[in-house]
Amino acid sequence: MLRSTISSLVPRATSVARHMSNAAKLTTVEINDVTGIATLTMNRPPVNGLNLELLTDLNNSIQEIEDNKSRGLILTSSNPTIFSAGLDILEMYKPDKERLKAFWTTLQDVWLALYGSAVPTAAAINGHSPAGGCLLATSCEYRVMLPKFTIGLNETKLGIVAPKWFMSSFLSVLPRRVAERALNQGRMFTTDEALRNGLIDEVANSKEEALAKCAEFIGSFSKVNPLARSLTKQQLRAAELSELENERAQDLEKFIFFVNQPAVQKGLGIYLENLKKKSKN
Numbered sequence: 001m002l003r004s005t006i007s008s009l010v011p012r013a014t015s016v017a018r019h020m021s022n023a024a025k026l027t028t029v030e031i032n033d034v035t036g037i038a039t040l041t042m043n044r045p046p047v048n049g050l051n052l053e054l055l056t057d058l059n060n061s062i063q064e065i066e067d068n069k070s071r072g073l074i075l076t077s078s079n080p081t082i083f084s085a086g087l088d089i090l091e092m093y094k095p096d097k098e099r100l101k102a103f104w105t106t107l108q109d110v111w112l113a114l115y116g117s118a119v120p121t122a123a124a125i126n127g128h129s130p131a132g133g134c135l136l137a138t139s140c141e142y143r144v145m146l147p148k149f150t151i152g153l154n155e156t157k158l159g160i161v162a163p164k165w166f167m168s169s170f171l172s173v174l175p176r177r178v179a180e181r182a183l184n185q186g187r188m189f190t191t192d193e194a195l196r197n198g199l200i201d202e203v204a205n206s207k208e209e210a211l212a213k214c215a216e217f218i219g220s221f222s223k224v225n226p227l228a229r230s231l232t233k234q235q236l237r238a239a240e241l242s243e244l245e246n247e248r249a250q251d252l253e254k255f256i257f258f259v260n261q262p263a264v265q266k267g268l269g270i271y272l273e274n275l276k277k278k279s280k281n
């Protein structure tokens, strides 16, 4: 059934050993022969932490799906319990200056590409989805999640601040007062809470079911003119997209300034240490 499997073994050199998770590509794209829908899978063990390489591969895969004229894009993870752990905190902790710039710029690219994608998009959230993971999921038009996982923008819990465009994605899904409270609290929603509040659209009992429900959502546009649909979506999302496009340089500057604050570095260090302690117990 797969028209093509664009998986990859592209060797990649990097000078920073701690970021070298794999020499192979960290995403795969599979296009269903019958439906024409592309499934984009993140595959960066152990937790799909969004580092520069995974973001670069995500960006290239989204581009490839747009260029292939796929009928839709479903974003998911190869990990059975984690959709994405969000940004790889190691990218922000004691960062290399040039790499930090490339990291944030590529994250901006991914958001612009996914939130502004011309094709219908859906997320099959088959595991936990904090922070950057939630950003990816809420950038899609539809979300199906498996039971007993969590999703949300927990940045305030880490002592960091979600940028405006993270909030835009969140606000495109949640009512303002729910979004505002959740952002201030750094709230992580369980699957049930996410469904009740509208942060996700459906619950599925397996990844296969989630993928099928996402495909069904994308199929709901089969009788709609694709150009009219994509121009409608892009008009609805234009204000948020232009806001970041027009302020990319300032957004990058703010991020670099903020991350380099000693108090932020200290907070990230403690958070990482706690994560490591927890994983050893």
Ligand SMILES: CCCCCCCCCC/C=C\CC(=O)SCCNC(=O)CCNC(=O)[C@H](O)C(C)(C)COP(=O)(O)OP(=O)(O)OC[C@H]1O[C@@H](n2cnc3c(N)ncnc32)[C@H](O)[C@@H]1OP(=O)(O)O
Pocket (backbone or CB within 6 Å): 046, 047, 049, 081, 082, 084, 085, 086, 087, 088, 089, 090, 128, 130, 131, 132, 133, 154, 155, 158, 160, 161, 162, 163, 254, 255, 258, 259, 272, 275, 276, 277, 278, 279, 280
């Ligand atoms: C005024 C405007 C200014 C603008 C300034 C901008 C500021 C920056 C904004 C940044 C925005 C977004 C931030 C993020 O996305 S930060 C990331 C947030 N993510 C989290 O908090 C999730 C943390 N992880 C977990 O909760 C759990 O790991 C999990 C995902 C639920 C999975 O649990 P698990 O039990 O299955 O796995 P676990 O044992 O915890 O982890 C395995 C190893 O992976 C490491 N790890 C986990 N998450 C991360 C991560 N996000 N980054 C780096 N490393 C991570 C963990 O430490 C374990 O490592 P090891 O095996 O011990 O070496």
